[in-house]
Amino acid sequence: MRQTATQLHAIAARRNLPLDPQGFLVDPALWNRGMARFIAKLDGTWPLTPEHWSVIYYLREHHLSYGALPPTSQICRTHGLDRHAVQRLFGSCREAWRIAGLPHPGDEALAYMV
Numbered sequence: 442m443r444q445t446a447t448q449l450h451a452i453a454a455r456r457n458l459p460l461d462p463q464g465f466l467v468d469p470a471l472w473n474r475g476m477a478r479f480i481a482k483l484d485g486t487w488p489l490t491p492e493h494w495s496v497i498y499y500l501r502e503h504h505l506s507y508g509a510l511p512p513t514s515q516i517c518r519t520h521g522l523d524r525h526a527v528q529r530l531f532g533s534c535r536e537a538w539r540i541a542g543l544p545h546p547g548d549e550a551l552a553y554m555v
Contacts, residue, residue: 490530
């Protein structure tokens with residue numbers, strides 16, 4: 442069962458996880474695989490398969506290198522996945538971004554993360 446942002450924030454606060462009110466990690470440097478698993482379980486995106494981890498690490502590498510969200514088509518093309526793979530694996534780009542431990546991308550970017 443997927444948690445709402447409010448529920449996720451409440452659980453994170455009880456566990457002292459550094460998430461903002463919408464469930465995004467405040468500092469990507471604090472991310473680790475355990476945190477990714479925790480957020481994925483809360484979001485109902487479980488278990489994380491090698492395909493999930495491939496996308497997660499790609500998102501982190503791209504963000505840390507360029508400071509931006511890569512287009513979904515680029516993620517899928519780079520990993521030889523069909524164009525709907527991110528949605529199939531994570532439910533949405535927003536959830537993939539959160540599980541990857543990346544900070545809030547801004548309201549405009551969130552509008553495109555469906």
